[in-house]
Amino acid sequence: MIKTRSLKHVLCLVCSIILNIFFLFKVGGEWNLSWSKTAATEAEAVAAIPCSGHGRAYLDGLVLDGNKGPVCECNTCYGGPDCSQFFPDCSANANGGDPLFLEPFWMQHAASSALLVAGWHRMSYSYDDQSTISKELERHIRKLHDIVGNAATEGRYVVFGAGSTQLLSAAVYALSPDNSSSPARVVASIPFYPVYEMQTDFFQSVDFHFQGDTSFWKNNSDTDTEIIEFVTSPNNPDGQLNTAVLHGPNVKEIYDHAYYWPHFTAIPAPADGDVMIFTLSKLTGHAGSRFGWAIIKDKDIYQRMLTYLTLNTLGVSKDSQLRALKLLKVVLATGGREIFEFGHETMRKRWEKLNKVISTSKRFSLQKITPKYCTYFQQIRGASPAYGWLKCENQEDKHCYAVLQADANITGRQGSIFFAEDRYVRLSLIRSQDDFDLLLDKLNGVVAGEEGARTM
Amino acid sequence: MIKTRSLKHVLCLVCSIILNIFFLFKVGGEWNLSWSKTAATEAEAVAAIPCSGHGRAYLDGLVLDGNKGPVCECNTCYGGPDCSQFFPDCSANANGGDPLFLEPFWMQHAASSALLVAGWHRMSYSYDDQSTISKELERHIRKLHDIVGNAATEGRYVVFGAGSTQLLSAAVYALSPDNSSSPARVVASIPFYPVYEMQTDFFQSVDFHFQGDTSFWKNNSDTDTEIIEFVTSPNNPDGQLNTAVLHGPNVKEIYDHAYYWPHFTAIPAPADGDVMIFTLSKLTGHAGSRFGWAIIKDKDIYQRMLTYLTLNTLGVSKDSQLRALKLLKVVLATGGREIFEFGHETMRKRWEKLNKVISTSKRFSLQKITPKYCTYFQQIRGASPAYGWLKCENQEDKHCYAVLQADANITGRQGSIFFAEDRYVRLSLIRSQDDFDLLLDKLNGVVAGEEGARTM
Structure with missing residues (x-):
């Protein structure tokens, strides 16, 4: 017992x-764990809100009366409290350049990319060295360029901006003459990213004016007036690796390399321009963080850009810089391999699918991008551009945007926005998988309905 | 057994x-807890790095070779690996407006102010409603103004900017005429915050020019030219509750209310200007987050400011907006009581101590600020300005900044920077307790050494 x-x-x-x-x-x-527990628990609770794989809840999302947590924010054409409702008649969104194709990557890397910010983190205007630029972040950015081999950084200066947006106008200011009787001419090659013109015109400076397409200035004999040429490589909208068109002692280039990452293009060699602009938006996909950087050869130009950025916003948010650092650490942990393979695979597959549909059409065509040897992947890699630059081939389809709207229920972006013919439409391929699937589906429909379309 | x-x-x-x-x-x-654990552990480890109460380590601080964590970043005049070394000969820093007086408040509220950001948080350029402005944050800002009673918000529009810095120039752009033959005159009342002039001149717009002190334009009969008057209330540097000086159909005001919080002033009534600018920097002390907002009466002006902010930076970092929301939630949890009592008490004590020293001096004097009834605290509250506006009274002390440097080893900010006489110096009272203690100590020394100084 x-x-x-x-x-x-x-x-x-x-x-x-x-x-x-x-x-x-x-x-x-x-x-x-002590003081960080509440924040961690809260974030995990929000992340656990089920949105059917067609949306996600955010910590700062709307909280409806009676609800405990924030609402699901659904992808285009999905709705309902948990995003499970699909609206088949809704227009496919291929318009904006929201780089959500990388969102799944970060969800897969939740632990390494999470960031806990203490309430007293970096309250100062400046870092310990009195600058507004995090030296740790700068070091990681330089390291990334070295590993990817897409930009020369040695001996160059680095400044940070609120995305490439702020840096583009900072560069124009820095490269323009002061109080000259002839303001600098700002130009770009059609088709080009419209912000170049919008910024230059809106800020109405006495020091520069937008003067349209580079072709007007090719045989220009006036070498007294400074010319600032935007060179976008790969180009937005058409993905081509553009080079400078104008040359001469009075010509300065601003290289917009937002898309010069292995996601979107082969990297033939490190870019080496005097002023090169990059952005986190198209590297990690964090457009919302508004973080970009410029790599600058000349000290004087660097100083002028720094002055612009200081007077404009007193530098970049320390919160964005901390976030960028965390994300770059994840990118660098595998020498970029994981994110660039994910990014390139996603974009290449999308491009192939798009081409497969369009190749059966007589009505539409796409830009051609030749595969190139990529020094980063050390092999020839198939094209994987961020945008399709679609052309309506029929004589009567002069307004391709309207054609897509009416016949396919697709919202693209008009060619005229890029100063090209409206026979062209830009289709964004970097959005969420839902957006891309819907675009493909609607394109399939309209192409299949073509009279005499080639059978697939 | x-x-x-x-x-x-x-x-x-x-x-x-x-x-x-x-x-x-x-x-x-x-x-x-699962994916958030690493981030939480990492943040707590960094927060636990001992810096002797004279510094702190940050998540994105420099990591020295051989060290596991980031280094301590020490307050001015402190050094060594753990900030325990004091350099008595070092100059007291009363120069910049770093609002670190609030840092202890956030350390005391570590749990409620901590924030865990998921790797996929808000990657989009815009929020769910296609705007770049978090509706949740806007709602909290409006609520705060209602509770504090320092600004009318009903029926007004709100835009966000990268601190007040970006909003100041956005407002100037928005209020200036387009392509007018006579650009707007931008003016302010001496002494004024120098950024008004620096921005206006640097951006060299055809639409506006800086035209100095308001007094020049008081009896101006030219009513065809638009005038934009900056009204800073409380004023930086002298803490006075300024009102508009110029009036007329062609005069528009930009109210800079950065310091219009119970920390720094009694709140006599809600501000009611057409364009009012506020910033997180001087409310919660998070200058590094670069977050501010404007409250605007007129829809057209609101639209123009929004266009500026969109073309300039595509709105404000979502990371800053998330952080601001978290901090405002802590502020609002006690109806502002905790933070404003902390802030006001700290600033009032500093002002009293400063006055006590200066009152025994014949050589220096301070601005007078009359206690006023504060509708927020519902009582008359003693003065608690952000800055001392110190005057050197001796005929020969024309360069008060140099006098303070040479005789007291104090670095202030020259009066001429604020377009006033160099007989004045601005002393920042909103910095860390270490900085203030050192300032007071050095002032005590120089005043005690005055010939015939009144004994305390």
Whole structure:
């Protein structure tokens, strides 16, 4: 009797000790978390809100009356409280350049990319060295360019901006003459990113004016007036690796390399321009963080850009810089391999699918991008541009945007926005998988309906 | 024998069960944290780095070779690996407006102000409603103004900017005429915040020019030219509740209310200007986050400011907006009571101490600020300005900045920077406690050394 009871006690003891050990292992070092616990719990709770794979809830999302957590924010054409409703008649969004194709990558890397910000983090205007530029972040950016081989950084200066947007106008200011009787001419090659013109015109400076397409200035004999040429490589909208068109002692280039990453293009060689602009938006996909950087050869230009950025915004948010650092650490952990393989694979597949549909059409065509040797992947890689530059081939389809709207229920972006013919439309391929799938589906429909379309 | 052994087993079992219960309670809901754990642990480890109370380590601080964590970043005049070394000969920094007086508040509110950002948080350029302005944050800002009673928000529009810095120039652009033959005159009342002039001149727009002090334009009969008057209330540098000086159909005001919070001034009534600018920097002390907002009466002006902010930076970093929301939630949790009592008490004490020293001096004097009834605290509150506006009274002390440097080893900011006489110096009172203590100590020294100084 006593023996049986004793045996029971031993059994209970063993169970309890196993539980002790389980707790010790399960809990790990975590049981000593203190002030960070609430924030961590809150973030995990929001991330766990089910949105059917067609949306996600955010920490700062709308909280409806009666709800405990924020609402699901659904992808285009999805709705309902958990984004499970699909609206088949809704227009496919191929308009904006939201780089959500990388969102799944970050969801897969939740642990390494999460960031806990203390309430007292970096309250100062400046870092310890009195600059507004995080030296740790700058070091990581230089390291990334070295590894990817897409830009020369040695001996160059680096400034940070609120995305490439702010840096583009900072560069124009820095390269323009001061109080000259002839303001600088700002030009770009059609088709080009419209912000170049919008910024230059809106800020109405006495020091520069937008003067349209580079072709007007090719045989220009006036070498007294400074010319600032935007060179976008790969180009937005058509993905071509553009080079400078104008040359001469009075010509300066601003290289917009937003898309010069292995996601979107082969990297033939490190870019080497005097002023080169990059952005986190098209590297990690974090457009919302508004973080970009410029690599500058000349010290004087660097100083002028820095002055612009200081007077404009007193530098870039320390919160964005901290976030960028965290994300770049994840990118660098595998020498960029994981994110660039993910990015390139996603974009290449999308481009192939798009081409497959369009190749059966007589009505539409796409730009041609020749595969090139990529020094980063060390092999020839298929094209994977960020945008399709679609052309309506029929004589009467002068307004390709309207054609796509009416016949396919697709919203692209008009060619005229890029100063090209409206026979062209830009189709964004970097949005969410839902957006791309819908675009492809609607394109399939309209192409299949073509009279005499080639059968697939 | 068996009985004793059985008793031992029971004792062990009880201990083990107690340990399990301890684990359950200690760990609480935390043991089911997953992907957020690493980030939380990392942040707590950095926060635990000991910097002797004269500095702090940051997540994105420099990591020296051989060190595991980032280095301590020390307050001015402190150094060494743990900031424990004091350099008594070092100059007291009363120069910049770094609002670190609020840092201890956030350290005391570590749990409620911590923020965990998921890797995929807000990658889009815009929020769900296609704007670049978080509706949740806007709602909290409006609520805060309602509670504090420092600004009318009903029926007004709100835009966000990268601190007040970006909003100041956005407002000038928005209020200037387009392509008019006579550009707007931008003016302010001396002494004024120099950024008004620096921005206006640097951006060299055809639409506006800086035209100095308001007094020149008081009796101006030219009503065809638009005038934009900066009204800073409380004023930087002298803390006065300025009102508009110029009036007329061609005069528009930009109200810079950066310091219109109970920390720095009594709140006599809600501000009601057409364009009012606020910033997180001087409310929560997070200057590094570069977040500010404008409250605008007129829809057209609102649209123009929005266009500026969009073309300039595509709106404000979503990371800054998320951080601002978190901080405002802490502020609002007690209806502002905790932070404003902390802020006002800190600033009032500093002002009193400064006055006590200066009142014994014949050589220096300070601006007078009359206590006013504060509708927020519902009582008359003593003055608590952000800056001392110090005057050197001796005829020969024309360069008060140099006098303070040479005789007291204090670095202030020259009066001429604010377009006033160099007989004045601005002393920043909003910096860290270390900076203020050092300033006071050095002032005490120089005043005590005055010939015939009144004894305290």
